[in-house]
Amino acid sequence: MYTGHFGLREPPFGITPDTSFFFGCRSYQEALNTLLIAAQNGEGFIKITGEVGTGKTLLCRKFMATLDERFYTAYLPNPALEPRALIMALAEELEIALEPGIEQHQLIRQINLRLLDLAREDRQVLLCIDEAQAMPVESLEALRLLTNLETEKRKLLQIVMFGQPELDRKLEINEIRQLKQRITFQYRLSPLDRDELQFYLSHRLSVAGYAGGRLFGPGAVRALHRALSGYPRLVNILGHKALMLAYGEGRQQVGTRHVQAAAGDTGSAGKPRRTWLYATASLIFAALCGAGWMYLQ
Known part of the structure; x- marks a missing residue:
């Protein structure tokens, strides 16, 4: 349309998150640095919040693209799932072949075995959750229980939550106060x-x-x-x-x-x-x- 008129190769202002357009302003760069330092630390939950339209999804994708081969990343773009469906989605991201009708305890065991295999390969598993404010409280608690999977040296699963300010309010709920205590790094994006x-x-x-x-x-x-x-x-x-x-x-x-x-x-x-x-x-x-x-x- 107007690209030729202005001498452009492509439209510059698409709303699809494209990491080639990532702009390292102060807020974005500080958030990315926080994520990278937290990933190296390897424990607990990480939380990034920001208002609608501040670029959380683009930051999430840039973060995952920046990580080296030591990290195994799983990504959930739509976490509005009840606990079992959420765990099944994680298993799929971990490339676990599951039998139909698998019982809950067997599902958790398969995830634990897969995480142990990746740990033996010296791979650190990061689960990035976009739109985390949409998660039911029960699913947030299920995530916390998954982070109990660990070796003597380290956690087998680290979780990064990207969400709107409603996520902060949800984390004030008394039933999931233990999850809030496990958030070791956090950052609030600004316009x-x-x-x-x-x-x-x-x-x-x-x-x-x-x-x-x-x-x-x-x-x-x-x-x-x-x-x-x-x-x-x-x-x-x-x-x-x-x-x-x-x-x-x-x-x-x-x-x-x-x-x-x-x-x-x-x-x-x-x-x-x-x-x-x-x-x-x-x-x-x-x-x-x-x-x-x-x-x-």
């Missing part, structure tokens, strides 16, 4: 500040192949931060729409009004002043048609 936002935009554009001048003007960056408070997912959504609008006009730079028009079309963004509102749907239609005209409200 991008305005300076980081400018570097974030430049980074993603560069990865996507952009080699020109400043594509988002200073006013556009201010408008983005004002509308989004620095949440990367929303930055990507508005950045994509703003590029479409600039392309629809035949412009080579994204201006304040493009961002404000995109914000007016995005329910989760702060609304711009009405004097700047565009007929956004018409502009996007123009961009899709490759036209160089716009309507102004």
Whole structure:
């Protein structure tokens, strides 16, 4: 669509987590360092929390991609499972062949044997759980019991939880207070500040192949931060729409009004002043048609 117009190899603001676009701002880098240090430590639970859209899934994937061959990683993207289903999902991630109708104690034994085999190979097993706030309390307790599997020297399973702030509230429940005590490392992701936002935009554009001048003007960056408070997912959504609008006009730079028009079309963004509102749907239609005209409200 607009990639050729701006000299891009690919769209720079996709919302699918792509580790090639990982941006090491202060919060992201501190969180990644915390994860790597905790993984080397090898014990207990690790917890990373952040608001919706702060990039937890991308951080999770970057973390797993950074680990070397000493680590065996298992990944659960949707942990809203009752305890048995959760344990079955872990067994599948550990590549354990299970017989139909296997009893619970046999299932745990098979997982224990697999973890011991990996420990003999000097492999450390990390289970990364995304959207951990969705886990039932009973499943959280089942996870805690799984971390009781250990040798004389170390735990056989380390668990990293990525979740929204609701996870913190869930961990206050008295029935799972023992799990909370086992969280040895934790970090809370924060949104991008305005300076980081400018570097974030430049980074993603560069990865996507952009080699020109400043594509988002200073006013556009201010408008983005004002509308989004620095949440990367929303930055990507508005950045994509703003590029479409600039392309629809035949412009080579994204201006304040493009961002404000995109914000007016995005329910989760702060609304711009009405004097700047565009007929956004018409502009996007123009961009899709490759036209160089716009309507102004």
